[in-house]
Amino acid sequence: MIHIKNLHKFYGTGDSRNEVLKGITLDIRDRDFMVILGASGSGKSTLLNVISGLESADAGEVCYNSKNICSMNDKEMTLFRKNAIGYVFQQYFLLPNLNVDKNVKMGADLVKNKDYRSLIEAVGLADKSKKYPHELSGGEQQRVSIARALAKQPKVLYLDEPTGALDEATGRMVLDLICKLQKKLGFTMVMVTHNQNIAEMADTVISMNSGKIRKQYQNDTPKSAYQIAW
């Protein structure tokens, strides 16, 4: 369980000081698939970055199993991110001079996971494991970045617009894959997206506006990537 309590985040100083998170309180259940929706600039990515430990909070708490990451020092935070968290972004951030196998191995090596090749297989790229990122399509590169994130065996996977750079058919395929892997491996998943239709796939949906949560609801029967409109 992740407990987020009265979280505040500011950017800038003086007259240009901007409160981007205005007291967010939220619980994320283990194994939940949570989608965060909201207009551009509402604070979705900032919330994701703060609760995943990529950015610091200015006030409030983010507790993983009762441990508040906001009071961790740099060393503790690095260890926490390494051991507990996986990230997938709209840009794939693959290393261009490493092939698929080596890109995924990079994630696996952080936690000494010897079984990372099963993930390359799970994302359907076993036959392309010797290819370099520039030899792959966008959807294939995103699948590599998902395999790399999961090779760390994270307890929570944070995704920021993972289908933002993909066409509809590829986006559906990537979402379907992520959801199947979540069911199989049992991690918690929090995804930021502009695409309101994707919210129908989630267990829990958060809607943000001007740095606050305006709406939160559960889907009793989440849809699959092939059942939603796009």
Ligand SMILES: Nc1ncnc2c1ncn2[C@@H]1O[C@H](COP(=O)(O)OP(=O)(O)OP(=O)(O)O)[C@@H](O)[C@H]1O
């Ligand atoms: N590093 C930063 N420095 C200053 N302001 C920032 C920084 N990052 C974000 N902001 C501001 O914080 C606000 C929220 O940004 P954020 O990226 O969290 O919104 P978002 O809802 O994810 O938007 P989008 O959907 O367009 O990605 C915006 O007004 C943005 O300009």
